[in-house]
Amino acid sequence: MNNEHDRLTIQQVADTTGLSVHTLRYYERIGLIHPIGRAENTHRRYSLEDIGWINFLNKLRATGMSIQEMQVYAGLQRLGDETLPERLEMLKRLRHTVEERIAELQENLKIVNYKIDLYQKIVSEQTPPIAVP
Amino acid sequence: MNNEHDRLTIQQVADTTGLSVHTLRYYERIGLIHPIGRAENTHRRYSLEDIGWINFLNKLRATGMSIQEMQVYAGLQRLGDETLPERLEMLKRLRHTVEERIAELQENLKIVNYKIDLYQKIVSEQTPPIAVP
DNA sequence: CTACAACTTAGAGTATGCTCTAAGTCAAGC
DNA sequence: GCTTGACTTAGAGCATACTCTAAGTTGTAG
Numbered sequence: 001m002n003n004e005h006d007r008l009t010i011q012q013v014a015d016t017t018g019l020s021v022h023t024l025r026y027y028e029r030i031g032l033i034h035p036i037g038r039a040e041n042t043h044r045r046y047s048l049e050d051i052g053w054i055n056f057l058n059k060l061r062a063t064g065m066s067i068q069e070m071q072v073y074a075g076l077q078r079l080g081d082e083t084l085p086e087r088l089e090m091l092k093r094l095r096h097t098v099e100e101r102i103a104e105l106q107e108n109l110k111i112v113n114y115k116i117d118l119y120q121k122i123v124s125e126q127t128p129p130i131a132v133p
Numbered sequence: 134m135n136n137e138h139d140r141l142t143i144q145q146v147a148d149t150t151g152l153s154v155h156t157l158r159y160y161e162r163i164g165l166i167h168p169i170g171r172a173e174n175t176h177r178r179y180s181l182e183d184i185g186w187i188n189f190l191n192k193l194r195a196t197g198m199s200i201q202e203m204q205v206y207a208g209l210q211r212l213g214d215e216t217l218p219e220r221l222e223m224l225k226r227l228r229h230t231v232e233e234r235i236a237e238l239q240e241n242l243k244i245v246n247y248k249i250d251l252y253q254k255i256v257s258e259q260t261p262p263i264a265v266p
Numbered sequence: 267c268t269a270c271a272a273c274t275t276a277g278a279g280t281a282t283g284c285t286c287t288a289a290g291t292c293a294a295g296c
Numbered sequence: 297g298c299t300t301g302a303c304t305t306a307g308a309g310c311a312t313a314c315t316c317t318a319a320g321t322t323g324t325a326g
Contacts, residue, residue, distance in 0.1 A: 011302075
């Protein structure tokens with residue numbers, strides 16, 4: 001299933017996922033990533049599935065999910081298909097919080113825009129394009 | 134301009150702004166809030182303008198602006214109207230980053246939704262509404 | 267008068283999420 | 297044989313943003 005070409009070093013994974021090698025080891029240590037397979041020399045070798053999982057973790061992080069919640073999710077994932085309903089619930093809750101977060105940002109954006117308009121007016125009044133004597 | 138009714142205690146401000154009294158003192162200490170006026174007994178007394186500023190700070194924080202950037206903004210604000218163009222620039226940059234953040238969240242939401250749909254299907258197949266022999 | 271609540275300060279402590287260091291192993295190239 | 301570079305581990309350190317503690321003051325109520 002995985003030939004030698006599919007098995008990447010930690011540095012390669014860092015380059016392709018955007019996580020640092022430190023962070024990759026950290027994620028593995030805290031259980032976000034399952035124990036990665038090793039080459040004969042004890043060096044980690046990541047499979048393509050591992051990359052897929054790490055990319056998904058990155059998406060979860062980008063939604064603002066905390067490390068702790070991701071640990072729960074990763075734990076459920078490892079328990080197999082019978083935890084699908086729980087993971088589904090987590091994702092639905094995540095969707096909800098992300099939607100709320102977007103709405104909040106849009107509200108705050110309005111306020112920022114209002115302030116920009118206000119300041120823009122004052123600034124343009126102070127320094128008209130061409131001074132008229 | 135400010136009568137006794139307009140001058141709130143730190144606890145009242147905490148209640149109305151949602152910040153803790155600790156955070157209010159912390160914000161003042163690091164220059165996010167200018168030195169608040171005191172009653173005869175050295176206790177802080179916040180004016181309505183102070184409340185307005187604190188509420189604005191809360192909006193900036195909610196957009197994800199860092200404390201450090203807010204310190205810069207607060208510093209410019211204290212320098213008066215001649216810093217309006219700089220503050221305008223900061224707000225425009227903020228608008229941009231918030232718009233990007235919203236777009237990113239919406240992208241990630243798509244992925245979460247895709248996963249929800251997928252899991253939903255699997256789960257509903259595993260446990261049909263009524264088992265048919 | 268004393269108890270209490272609300273405040274004050276300086277400074278220490280905490281949670282989160284990394285990020286780095288030190289010391290060591292190992293394979294490949296010169 | 298030796299250097300180089302990529303990896304390994306355990307554990308320390310760091311940036312951010314609070315959050316809390318200890319010790320003290322003050323004004324009011326009983």
